[in-house]
Amino acid sequence: MSLALIFISVLLLPDLYILLAFFRRRRWWWALLHEVPLLLALASAGAWMGGVSAQWPGQLLFFVIVCFSLPKLVFSVLSLLVSGVALWAPQCRKPGLYFSLFVGGCMLLASVYGCSLGRHQLTVHQQELHFSDLPAAFDGYKIVQISDLHLGTYGHQTRFIERVVREVNAQNPDLIVVTGDLVNIKAEELVAFQSCLSQLHARDGVMTILGNHDYGTYGRFREADGQAKNLEKLKRGERALGWDLLLDEHRFIHRGTDSIALLGVQNIGAPPFPKMGSLEQALDGVDSHVFKILLSHDPSHWRMEVLPNSNIQLMLAGHTHAMxxxxxxxxxxxxxxPEWGGLYQEGDRQLFISTGIGGTIPFRLGAAPEICVLTLRK
Structure with a gap:
């Protein structure tokens, strides 16, 4: 109920205030033009709550709220404050109104940028990770991490993901890791991108894990076992790309007589996110003295279990998107x-979090999509 009231307030109250304060003496079609974003928001909200399975209603609703409703809300609050000040200082009314328009306009421009150019400003994040117990043969070993592609948000537009693949391959990595949330909900989201994602190439291959979205938890399925079938279809799809999907498993990577263990668990996160994996199972068969790298989608897992219950030297995660x-x-x-992006350390234990490539909503402002190039150093 409280969320519904907040939603209604953000959508309706600023529009009502602006109509009464600024449009009462204007022609009716000016008022109607002003209300087009609100009408779009209400229509998309109705479609979304009415059970439309496509993603566009939610994305359109987000676009309208971020690009129009929130700037209107900020403008309305500032304008009301200016009106209050103007009761004692009338000379402040006009400058205050211009200031309110300026702030609201800046918010609108920033939001439009985030929904358009901002979410395609691909960056490459270079990071060296130093470990005293790293096997000598792995000094300089290069891991490229990508995370949270959320392919469904791109529909059938493959150009940006093709660019991601080219940039990843250009790093000449020893290993590529994909740390979960390949899709938003449905395995079908992968189909349009199979050709380009299969082009990812590294000396030791591509290793991947599942994130919370990959289980289809947030979708509607007609069949009782639809979610389970969807998950199996996604697993087959990832393996068909030539990727090694780690489901509470480990792999050994060898360089001469040296080796490291690469572990991958299914999603383990703090509520409300599901705990599907088993770190104990992934560690089974790995000697305690072996240098270990863990792929785990949710960074909450690091403090929750990895630090207290293992001696894993490095964990790679995603999930947060830096919001x-x-x-x-x-x-x-x-x-x-507490840990949301970049490198974190506890003694000689390290956590690196990629803020990801995509998201369920087509928006990124300041938190550019990133490819993480991690070089291990002894």
Whole structure:
């Protein structure tokens, strides 16, 4: 109920205020033009809540709220404050109104940028990771990590993902890892991208894990076992790409007489995200003295289980997306995740979090899609 009230307030109250304050003496079609975003939002909200399985209603609703409703809300609040100040200082009314328009306009431009150019500004994040116990043969070993592609958000538009593949291959990696959330909901999202993703190439191959979205938890399926079938279809699809899907398993990578263990678990996260995997099972058969790298989608897993219950030296995660919003080195993701992006250390134990490529919503502002190039150093 509270969420519904917030939703209605954000959508309706700013429009009502602006109509009454600025459009009462204008022609009716000006008012109607002003309300087009609101009408689009209500239509998409109705389609979404009415059970439409396509992703466009939710994406359109998000676009309207971020690009129009929130700037209107900020403008309305500032305008009301200006009106209050103007009761005692009338000379402040016009400059205050211009300031309100400026702030609202900046928000609109930033939001439109995030929904268009911002989500395609691909970056390459270079990071060296130093370990005293790294086997000497792996000094300089290069891992390229990509995460959270959320392919369904791109529909059938493959150009950006093709660019990601070219850039990953250009790094000449020893190993490529994909740390979950390949799709939003349905395995069918992968079909349009099979050709380009199969072109990913590294000396030791491509290793991947499942993220919370890959289980189809957030979708509607007609059959009782539809979710389970969808998951199996996605697993087959990833393996058909030539990727090695790790389901609470490990692989050994050898260089001469040296070796490291690469472990991958199914999703293990703090509520409300599911715990599907088993770290104990992934570690079974790996000697304690072996250098270990863990792929685990949710960074919450690091403090929850990895640090207290293992001696894993490095964990690679994704999931947070930095909430797809960064201002400098700050992100609102910190309100939910103590570790939300980049490198973190506890003694000689390290966690690296990729803020990802895509997202269920087509928006990125400041938190550019990233390819992470991780070089191991002794």
């Amino acid at each position: 797809q919003l960064k201002l400098g080195h700050w992100s609102p993701a910190i309100w939910k995740y």
